[in-house]
Amino acid sequence: MRWMDGLFGKRKREKELEEEVRSHLKLSAQERVERGVDEGEATSAARREFGNVELVKETTRDAWGWGFLDRLAQDLRFGLRMIVKSPGFAAVAILTLALGIGANTVLFSVVNAVLLNPLPYPDPDQLVTLAESKPNFDSGSISFPNFRDWRKDNRTFSMMGISRSYSYSLTGRGEAEQVDAEFVSSDYLTLLGVKPVIGRLFEEGEDEIGASPIVLIGEGFWNRKFGAARDISGQGLTLDGRTFTIVGVVPASFKLQVGSFRASDVYAPIGQWTNPLLPNRAAGLGFHGVGRLRPSVTIQQARADMKRVTGALTAAYPDADTGIGATLMPLKEQMVGHVRPLLLVLLAAVGFVLLIACVNVANLLMARSTGRTREFAVRAALGADRARIVRQLLTESTVLALAGGGLGLFLAASGTEVALRNLPSALPRANEIGLDFRVLLFTMAVSLLCGILFGLVPALRISRPNLQETLKEGGRGSGGGKHRAQGVFVVAEMALALVLLIAAGLMIRSLSALWSVNPGFDSHNVLSFGVALAPSPKDTSPDAIRAKLREVQSRLASTPGVKAASLSWGALPLAGDDEDLFYLEGQPKPASANDMSWAISYVVQEDYLKVMGIPLQRGRFLAAQDNERSPHVIVIDDFFARKFFGDQDPVGKRVILDNKGGVAEIVGVVGHVKQWGLDSDDKQSLRAQLYFPFMQLPDAAMEPSSWSGTGVLVRFEGNAQAVAAAIRSGLRQMSGEQVMYGVQTMEDVIAETLATRRVSMIVLGVFAALALGLASIGIYGVISYLVGQRTHEIGVRIALGAKQSDVIGLVLREGMKMTAIGVVLGLITAAGLTRLMANLLFGVSATDPLTFAGVAVVLTLVATTACYVPARRAMRVDPIVALRYE
Amino acid sequence: MGEKTVGEKRERYQNRIEILQGTLDLLILQTLQWGPQHGYGISVAIRNRSGELLQVDTGSLYPALHRLEKQKWIKAEWRISENKQRAKFYQLTAAGKKQLTRERSKWSQLSDAIAGVLQPEE
Structure with missing residues (x-):
């Protein structure tokens, strides 16, 4: 208790008391000496007269009373003694409280980290997310040409970037694998304050189409694939069969997750994406943005500024940009608001x-x-x-x-x-x-x-x-x-x-x-995964690719445990969406894409219905003979039928698909699938669905450069893991560079949404x-x-x-x-x-x-x-x- | 040995009167009215002014002084005494003076009352 004494001057008082007693004795002795008493005798007489020094001190101390901390110390001692004296009671009480306080601490630490702490980036309050708003949709994706104009014309941002996730086939470094990648504009990582472990980030102009192929790699990937070699800059990396030059390493501490952006193994400049639609101003392609506001610019000012910028673009490009705006939201709100x-x-x-x-x-x-x-x-x-x-x-x-x-x-x-x-x-x-x-x-x-x-x-x-x-x-x-x-x-x-x-x-x-909500399909015993074809086929003609895909499908269908298999592109129920623009035959061709109707688009094969257990209501489903050489057909869902045809029979009617090769005849109607989730599908405005034959995809879509893989859905029996393993080894037998990735059951997909x-x-x-x-x-x-x-x-x-x-x-x-x-x-x-x-x-x-x-x-x-x-x-x-x- | 101690004690207190509980405060305050004084000085003053009859025990004096100081009726200060000794001098405060007045009137009431009781009936 020494520290407490020092705290409220008890030691000082103790010393003073000591001195007071000593001075009493001296004064008393001195007086005796003055009266002529011998000095030694005087001292002992004074002491005798004074009495028991320690006792006097003790009783005097009592008069001081108890200081606050003194009393606290006393109470604490008493409290502890009480706990020790009734251990049963104390144990029950302490345990009860520990449970309550512990649970609160856990939850508060979550709230603290997620909601209260600032984001771990420099000046996090300046960060906002950017999206392109369309007439019915607030957070649509930003087309690359629009983004370039936003970046050039705005006056309120110090930096602005967009990104889109991708999956690359990595070859030439051990076994072939799919790696998570992000296409980013040149400023994207810079504006988030990323400091490369080695090398540099992207620089201005390096995200242009036609720029030289460079990449950044994540620190984990660097450790895994290169053993953290210091001389990484300048080395080559083969992705989708092309060689990229590594320019830097992004630290593992960068863990941003916002929208579809995930800190990844590989970051490539946007211009390296070989998608032919990239220069198209009307094509969103899944780009979403983040921006850093200039110091002391408010988000309202930035919104007004972006309204000006997008307004000018609408005037300049009425075909592509009519009804387009920009949606800004604080980054933190976007990340944790939900x-x-x-x-x-x-x-x-x-x-x-x-x-x-x-x-x-x-x-x-x-x-x-x-x-x-x-x-x-x-x-x-x-x-x-x-x-x-x-x-x-x-x-x-x-x-x-x-x-x-x-x-x-x-x-x-x-x-x-x-x-x-x-x-x-x-x-x-x-x-x-x-x-x-x-x-x-x-x-x-x-x-x-x-x-x-x-x-x-x-x-x-x-x-x-x-x-x-x-x-x-x-x-x-x-x-x-x-x-x-x-x-x-x-x-x-x-x-x-x-x-x-x-x-x-x-x-x-x-x-x-x-x-108990029926998702519209039977999610039991359905496996979903992706297959990446070997990145450098000898024959790259669309017909050769189709042949390869057919081989994959038949290989899958004949794998033990697989009852039916279908390639799948575009939308996947409850997981990913893709839309097609169309208008009905007989209607005048709409002036711009904005006046066409939207439908969720599933690009699948004939066995899809069998895999997913979706009921056929009218006509027929897609068949094997609906191929690249036969006239285009589609199957629609009952929501589509009711919305666009009312009481009429839609079978035999024709629609014009904007970017899937024009006229297609409706050959059947199937049940509606809850694409948007078990809870919220009913509340969505975009619910019409169409099924398009995989082999009828236009030749342009069959370029190996425009996509690196396809989704697959199979209905299986027995153990999901065993079936997945059988499929994996079957695919590998076809080609060592062919990769199976992203395996999950549809039940897991549903569970994830819940x-x-x-x-x-x-x-x-x-x-x-x-x-x-x-x-x-x-x-x-x-x-x-x-x-x-x-x-x-x-x-x-x-x-x-x-x-x-x-x-x-x-x-x-x-x-x-x-x-x-x-x-x-x-x-x-x-x-x-x-x-x-x-x-x-x-x-x-x-x-x-x-x-x-x-x-x-x-x-x-x-x-x-x-x-x-x-x-x-x-x-x-x-x-x-x-x-x-x- | 024990007997001797008892005998000594008896001798020591034979001619002295024990100070009544509660009156010590009055005596201290009264002593300090004539000016600042240290503990030893106070005990000497009380002894002298009582014709050597009242002997203040240090075991009572010092607790009383510290208590009175805590109650802010007196305050203390370290000074050098006449014979060049550093000593703690006590001094009456304004509140102490008021307290002295109260104690005095209480005391005179008490002594009057006791005197009345002791007066032979006529």
Whole structure:
């Protein structure tokens, strides 16, 4: 305690006292010397007269009283002694608090990293995302020519970049593989503040079409493929059969994920994309942008500026740019905005759990305080004032809370990792989550707050003892006030637990509603993957490519375990979309692309229907003879049929497809597939779907340079992994440079779209279960305590002839009264709060009566069970023992 | 040995009057009214002014001084005494002066009351 002494001057006072005593002795001796006493004799006489020096000092010290920190130290010692003295109670209290505080710490560290911390880029507030808005769509992709004009004409951005993800076939470095790549404009990485590990980033003009082929590689890829060789700059890399020169290495710490952009193995300048549509101003091609605003430019100013820029482009290129604008959004908002409601709901839920934990510990303290009423009455009688006693009790509860907080922090540190592994991969910024200073501060503050929260009520209650009553009563009970407080605690716990249970219940109902939604296809036993053809075929004619693709398909179809297979390009249900522009035959040709209709476009083969289990409603599906030499045909879905043909039979009608070779005849109608997700498909405006024969893709699309692979869907039987392995080895037998990638089952695809909801359901479920458990323990504890208090009364009742059922009823009534009030309050609170989670729900209203009623019943049953145990104990009270006990 | 100690003690206190609980504060405050004084000086002053009858025990004097200081009735200061000794001098504060007045009137009431009780009935 030395440091404390120094802190409030106790040591200084000690020294002064020492000196004061010494000066007394000297003065006294000196006077004797002046009277003629011999010096030695004078000194000892003075000492004799003074008396016991140490005793005098000791009694003087007492007069100083206790300083604040002194008292704190004393209280702390006392608090610790109390914990050691009742280890059972302390263990339960600390563990309860540790669970509550730990769960809060975990969730807060997520909220802190995802929502609160600034993005890990220089001047993150200047970063915005950019998209091209179209008449019906806010965040469309930006065409390369438009982007170049935006970059040139704007006055509010210091830098602007766009990107698009791609998958390259890497050959010539070990086994052939697909690598994740991003096409980026020259400023893209610079504006995000990326500092290359080695070499340089792209420079102005290097993203132009026709510039020399260069790439940047990621640090992980550099380690894996080049053993982190320092002389990497200038080395070659063969991607899609072309040689690129490596100019630099992007650090592994760069982990941006926004829109479709992912930090990747390879970054190539946009101009290196061999897509023939790249110079087309009307072709979006999936480019999305980020920009850095000039210092002190607001996003509103930038929006106005971009409105000017896009307006000028519309005037200059009416064909391509009519109705085009720019959509700007702060980068952070774009990255994390969608998870904010979910995280806040979970944070509120975990806060409720902590409240329940606090109430439970308060309850424990309260029950324990019975034994201490006498202790405090004695203290008060001996002169301790009320503030002093309250302070001491609060110190005790704070010691408990801090111990709980410390343990909670430990649980959180290990729990965060587990939680992160189970969080949806879709959670943005997950890699930034960890315990930092702010999280520690939060935990500390929460712990202290808890200590005060659950300590205050019992402290105020015990510290107001009726001295005479308590001392006279011999420590038995202390009036009804305390029982009332405990009743209030139980009511609060019941209400809080009910709110959590309802939230969890609503999530469960939403999820089960979603699972029972028919996606329009049979997702069981369907495997989706990509196949990259060998990058440098000898014959690159479209016919040779088609032959190769046919070979792949038949190879797949004959693989053991595969029942049907179809190549698939364009849209994939629930995973990726692709659209075609069209107009109906008989209508005048629309003046511009903007006046045509959109349909989701699936480019597939004849077995697609068999693979996906989509029902055929009219006519026929695509057939093997619908090939490059036969007239174009399409199959449409029933939504398309209703929207464009009403009651007419669409079979035999013809549509003109804008960029898939013109006129095509509709040969059949199939069921609608929920392309946009199980929950939101109905709300989308673009829902018409068409199926186009894979082999009828125009020759231009069969250039090996315009795409490097194709999607495949197969229906299989047996084990998905075994089938995937069989397919992989079959493809490799065809060509060592042929790669299978991105394997997943369609069930996984669906599950992924539900991941956010599933995680919130699980987390809410865990919290609710925890709350239910704590609340049950709470009501059990209080009822047991009340039974204990009333043993005497119950004994008398039994002695006077009360039946066992009367006694049980008596006890249960007590518990039921508290439960009922809690349930009513909880229902009211829940009705107010569940509205906040409305956007997480599906197919169930935020005040779903069934959930509310069901949960209320469950909680009541659990509470009754918790009361029943002590009630039975009351029933078995032996009147003789109970009466003699007094 | 033990007996001797007891005997010595008895002899030492034979001619002295123990100071009543509560009156020590009054005596200290009164002593300091004549000017700042250190602990030893206060005990000497009380002894002298009481005709050697009142002996202030240091075990009572110092706690009382520190208590009075804490109550801000007196304040302390380190000074050099007449005989060149560094000593802690105590001094009455304004609040101390008021307290002295209160204590004095309480004391005179008490002594009047006791005198009244002790007066032989007539």
